[in-house]
Amino acid sequence: MKIVKTIKIDADKCSGCRACEVICAAYHAEPKYSIVNPARSRIRVFRDEENDLFVPILAGEYTEAECPGRMTTVIGGKEYGECSFCRSSCPSRDLFKEPDSGLPLKCDMCGEPPLEEPMCVKWCLTDALTYVEKEEEEEEEEKEEEKEKAVEFLVKKYGLKEVEDAITQISRG
Numbered sequence: 001m002k003i004v005k006t007i008k009i010d011a012d013k014c015s016g017c018r019a020c021e022v023i024c025a026a027y028h029a030e031p032k033y034s035i036v037n038p039a040r041s042r043i044r045v046f047r048d049e050e051n052d053l054f055v056p057i058l059a060g061e062y063t064e065a066e067c068p069g070r071m072t073t074v075i076g077g078k079e080y081g082e083c084s085f086c087r088s089s090c091p092s093r094d095l096f097k098e099p100d101s102g103l104p105l106k107c108d109m110c111g112e113p114p115l116e117e118p119m120c121v122k123w124c125l126t127d128a129l130t131y132v133e134k135e136e137e138e139e140e141e142e143k144e145e146e147k148e149k150a151v152e153f154l155v156k157k158y159g160l161k162e163v164e165d166a167i168t169q170i171s172r173g
């Protein structure tokens with residue numbers, strides 16, 4: 001296990017002020033702080049003022065394919081459809097895309113060198129965003145576990161001897 005820092009989101013504390021969007025966009029402008037365009041922010045706040053619901057969403061990975069499994073989320077008895085809380089930049093919407101170039105935007109936790117605290121966390125006065133530590137499995141440990149699972153599966157399917165022979169052949173090149 002290793003300790004990693006991550007941003008924890010507590011939507012119950014979000015007031016919808018959008019300070020996080022503003023500072024993220026300004027911090028990533030070239031030169032820094034020269035333009036403030038929240039469309040360039042890597043965090044966007046989903047807003048449903050009627051139901052007093054504000055959900056900060058950090059931009060995740062770009063995906064080339066539109067998601068086929070659109071889902072519905074129910075909060076407080078109200079249904080929110082399709083892409084409302086999705087973190088991905090994808091072909092079906094403009095969210096998390098650089099407005100001029102269309103290039104995908106992804107949260108970089110504020111880039112290099114690492115900041116003591118990400119900008120959006122620093123500017124969030126309600127503590128809806130906090131910078132916390134969490135335990136994460138080491139990548140090597142994960143790979144080892146995946147390998148063990150794969151071997152287990154193959155042994156079940158093809159038998160131990162077949163798998164041992166195949167591994168011997170692979171290791172001989």
Ligand code: SF4
Pocket residue numbers: 013014015016017018019020021045054056123124125126127128129
């Ligand atoms: S700065 Fe904090 S309270 Fe304001 S919108 Fe962003 S997450 Fe919500």
Ligand code: SF4
Pocket residue numbers: 023024027041042043058059106107108109110111118119120121
């Ligand atoms: S951590 Fe930095 S890059 Fe990520 S959303 Fe917050 S301000 Fe933007």
